[in-house]
Amino acid sequence: MHVKEAAELAGISVRTLHYYDEIGLLIPDEVTEAGYRVYSERNLETLQEILFFRELGFSLKQIKEIMSDPAYDRQAALELHRKMLIEKRDRLDQLITTIDKTIQHMKGEIKMTVEEKFQGFDFSRNPYEQEARERWGDQAVDESKAKLGKMSEAEMKALQDEIHAIYSKLAQLRHGSPESEEAQAAIEEWYRALNRFGHYSLEAFKGLGQLYVDDERFTKNIDQFGEGLAAFMRDAMAVYADRRMES
Known part of the structure; x- marks a missing residue:
């Protein structure tokens, strides 16, 4: 062929x-x-x-x-691919269900609980770990994983709730200026949240914001909270980082 x-x-x-x-x-x-x-x-x-x-x-x-590894097993790799794709499909199915319920909620057909609004979102695992390792090195990623690994289930749930709350807050602000006081206050919350389970320099934080737009997987994930949120966060993160690097 x-x-x-x-x-x-x-x-x-x-x-x-x-x-x-x-x-x-x-x-x-x-x-x-x-x-x-x-x-x-x-x-x-x-x-x-x-x-x-x-x-x-x-x-x-x-x-x-x-x-290229001599020990590479094609059948074993395909079986792993299948398992991972099923997990991905299940998560997408849950997100689609959440979207359908949200539309019904907006039409007044059903009443959603706060918990139901965030079913399907899972930030406890990072599917983009390889990109993070290539951009910021193994040490930063390993430190982040170590901190997450030490968290209890309750602490992890609290962190996820905090992340959801920050995303929701930023989504409400995304049609305004990323330089506004409200946007910068919310982005500072995001910076502090990230550094609770990792170590992000201001430069890395700015680079992460750019990755939100450059990598369509990040964009799709973030924009589930509101179309255009990834681009808004990129701009707000750049403003935040630049201001503090200049000061």
Whole structure:
């Protein structure tokens, strides 16, 4: 199968396949005299594995390290992919149910409790840990995990409630200026909350805000509290960080 056919089959761009070849992640079994890449059935199986890893948030660097390991077991990896995708599906189903109930609540058809409004949100696990490690190093992430690991179930629930409350507060402010006193006060609460279970410098805090917009997974997760919230938080976090770095 030529590169264009393989790209169309997988729903990705030709440039993506070229890049996978350049970094040694997926090298086609054949290249014609004219320079055209030809992908074998084995290549397509490898591409499927790569895309499963990508769907679950793994970086290309991590995928290459995992798949190049002599001990890599394709069947075991697929079984793990299945388990993780089922967990993801269940969480999305719960969020869809919460959205449906919220719409009914807004129409006056049902009455939601405060707890029901936040069913499906779970910040106790970080699906983007690899990106965090690559951007800020293992030590910061390990410190954060260690602090979270020492929390009791009640403390973890209190932290989740605090995070939900901050997100909800920021969502109400998102149509205003990120430089406003109210927005900056709420962002300071967010900065302090993050540093209770990790260590974020002002520079890292600003970078995290940018990641909220650059990574569509972050954007979708945050914007569930209100469309445009991720971009608003990015701007407010940048203002907060810049002001304190200048002072």
